[in-house]
Amino acid sequence: MLDTLDTLEAIGQDAGLRYAAPEDLTEASALAEASDALKTAIREGNGLALANEFGSRVMQLVQVNLSPGREDEEPEEEGDEPEPSRPTGPDSL
Amino acid sequence: MTSSVNSITAETPRGSIACVGVGMTLGSHLTPLARSHIQQADVVFAAVSDNVVEMWLERMHPDVRSLQPYYGEGKPRMVTYREWVEVMMTEVRAGKRVCAVFYGHPGIFAWSPHKVIEVARAEGFAARMEPGISAEDCLYADLGIDPGKFGCQHLEASQLLYYDHEIDPTGYVVLWQVGMVGNRSIARDGHGGGHRELLLERLTQDYPLDLEVTIYRCATLPIEQPRIRRLTLQELPHAEISAEETVVFPPAKPLKRNRRFIERLAALDNEQVA
Numbered sequence A: 001m002l003d004t005l006d007t008l009e010a011i012g013q014d015a016g017l018r019y020a021a022p023e024d025l026t027e028a029s030a031l032a033e034a035s036d037a038l039k040t041a042i043r044e045g046n047g048l049a050l051a052n053e054f055g056s057r058v059m060q061l062v063q064v065n066l067s068p069g070r071e072d073e074e075p076e077e078e079g080d081e082p083e084p085s086r087p088t089g090p091d092s093l
Numbered sequence B: 001m002t003s004s005v006n007s008i009t010a011e012t013p014r015g016s017i018a019c020v021g022v023g024m025t026l027g028s029h030l031t032p033l034a035r036s037h038i039q040q041a042d043v044v045f046a047a048v049s050d051n052v053v054e055m056w057l058e059r060m061h062p063d064v065r066s067l068q069p070y071y072g073e074g075k076p077r078m079v080t081y082r083e084w085v086e087v088m089m090t091e092v093r094a095g096k097r098v099c100a101v102f103y104g105h106p107g108i109f110a111w112s113p114h115k116v117i118e119v120a121r122a123e124g125f126a127a128r129m130e131p132g133i134s135a136e137d138c139l140y141a142d143l144g145i146d147p148g149k150f151g152c153q154h155l156e157a158s159q160l161l162y163y164d165h166e167i168d169p170t171g172y173v174v175l176w177q178v179g180m181v182g183n184r185s186i187a188r189d190g191h192g193g194g195h196r197e198l199l200l201e202r203l204t205q206d207y208p209l210d211l212e213v214t215i216y217r218c219a220t221l222p223i224e225q226p227r228i229r230r231l232t233l234q235e236l237p238h239a240e241i242s243a244e245e246t247v248v249f250p251p252a253k254p255l256k257r258n259r260r261f262i263e264r265l266a267a268l269d270n271e272q273v274a
């Protein structure tokens, strides 16, 4: 029997299931034993209901910091232009 | 000779690192090669967008270590990302095969994957990055955009304010991290409005206020559909824009012909015919 994670993976890998309408997906044989949380999530079209099964956790998204003065940067001289990084050419390999 | 080759092999550190992406949508985007890196690693570090995705990874490997606990309230993100590089390198130096898993493409708008590869290589360890399907790839498919049709610029929203970028309004412009503009650490939400007013001011140097822009979120779970919202540029400062959304500007001016080069091309063609 597939549990919720296996079922999500199976839906993600199946062109028929991935784009099925929610009402068809919840009726699909692959989902015969799906949990209530998963069926609700499918009906609602988002993962909020999965918190009932897995708990919820605030996840931070990786973000880049491209502003000047960040911790990894060389201090900039006043009026300095940032150096464009040069692609590695064959002679610098 | 043989013995020196052997001694080099014996001394070469066995530790290595592979930075891979799981793509954006659970189950749909993980490449066979990325999965293999995960399965063959001694230790897996994870910086993914969703706790369900993290649990899914745990199915693939018994030692998945979340990088989430390194974030902290009020702690600059760059401090967190430096720590990530250090924890990963500690395992590499201990001789482990390390796999670092990021959502999307590990090398797109991300600092630590590039950095850890640079540090590992500088210390003589094998290090590589495997591409993954990014939000960029998904938006081309979901919004029906071909970046080659008019050209396509990708810019980070804060960087657009800090630096004098030239926007090309004849092509598409994709603005990343609009929901995070001016936000260097966690839990400073609510500061976005003022920063976004400045962003609007900058954008109106190149665009009309009534330009229709698209706010896009691609599916992260395979039971979701992409979220595509359209609004006018002037609505941008007050729109709800999450950390998981990207703003797309359509071409706002026609491409201009380059008469000088067209004539030179024609001259070349004529020369060849003659």
Ligand SMILES: C[S@@+](CC[C@H](N)C(=O)[O-])C[C@H]1O[C@@H](n2cnc3c(N)ncnc32)[C@H](O)[C@@H]1O
Binding pocket: A061, A062, A063, A064, B024, B103, B104, B105, B106, B107, B108, B109, B110, B133, B134, B135, B136, B175, B176, B177, B178, B179, B180, B216, B217, B218, B219, B220, B243, B244, B245, B246, B247
């Ligand atoms: C630091 S970047 C990481 C991008 C990621 N490495 C990738 O390959 O797509 C974070 C930004 O990616 C974009 N992003 C993240 N998740 C997204 C999603 N589900 N849909 C659309 N854009 C997303 C947003 O612009 C967000 O501010």
